[in-house]
Amino acid sequence: MSRYLRQLDVLDQPRLSDTPITIIGAGAIGSFTALALAKCGAKHITVYDPDIVAEHNLSNQWYRVCDVGRKKVDALKELIAEVTGTAIQGVCELFVDQPCSEVTICAVDSMDTRIALWGCLHPRPELYIDARMGAEVGKVFCVGPASQWYGDTLHTSAEAYHAPCTARATMYCASGLASIISSQVAQHVSQRPTRPQLTIDFRNMILC
Numbered sequence: 713m714s715r716y717l718r719q720l721d722v723l724d725q726p727r728l729s730d731t732p733i734t735i736i737g738a739g740a741i742g743s744f745t746a747l748a749l750a751k752c753g754a755k756h757i758t759v760y761d762p763d764i765v766a767e768h769n770l771s772n773q774w775y776r777v778c779d780v781g782r783k784k785v786d787a788l789k790e791l792i793a794e795v796t797g798t799a800i801q802g803v804c805e806l807f808v809d810q811p812c813s814e815v816t817i818c819a820v821d822s823m824d825t826r827i828a829l830w831g832c833l834h835p836r837p838e839l840y841i842d843a844r845m846g847a848e849v850g851k852v853f854c855v856g857p858a859s860q861w862y863g864d865t866l867h868t869s870a871e872a873y874h875a876p877c878t879a880r881a882t883m884y885c886a887s888g889l890a891s892i893i894s895s896q897v898a899q900h901v902s903q904r905p906t907r908p909q910l911t912i913d914f915r916n917m918i919l920c
Contacts, residue, residue, distance in 0.1 A: 723898040732756040732813035738784040740881045741843045742819035743774035744890035750796040757800040760807040772881040818842040824869045839900045848915040850889040854906040
């Protein structure tokens with residue numbers, strides 16, 4: 713426990729260690745979130761992603777130059793083990809209808825994928841976190857199994873705003889969202905209320 717001494721009075725460390733967490737997506741938000749949760753002391757993390765690391769991922773995702781061309785989940789598993797000593801499980805496949813965990817985090821980059829995920833989660837996880845990013849603005853939704861409002865936030869990719877590929881993601885937004893996600897997981901395991909919706913605007917430094 714000495715590793716987590718500075719946070720022992722902040723969150724329920726034993727419960728965080730025992731809580732299974734599924735992260736769907738190992739891109740910008742997913743890679744930083746996996747790292748942040750492992751640093752906090754989460755021990756049972758499973759990450760799903762079928763993609764490989766590309767050079768353009770290096771500026772906003774938690775990967776090294778030597779990881780280019782590797783499976784994201786393999787590189788992430790190695791990095792987290794090296795930095796934290798925690799062995800996460802990396803699954804190099806799309807999440808379709810696999811069993812989810814008590815805490816399940818949606819870190820995908822498509823609204824159509826979000827709609828499909830929400831439709832296939834049965835039973836609903838105790839805490840479902842959906843994080844969305846557009847360059848310098850991010851949103852985090854925290855959803856309980858009985859929540860009715862979340863479906864109203866989902867719309868097709870055709871209806872979504874499409875930013876140019878050079879204005880879609882920044883490291884500080886991705887890592888900032890990972891911090892918010894981790895704090896909401898800490899709230900959950902410590903049996904404190906989570907906040908249903910959060911928006912953070914890094915350009916104008918607004919949190920609401």
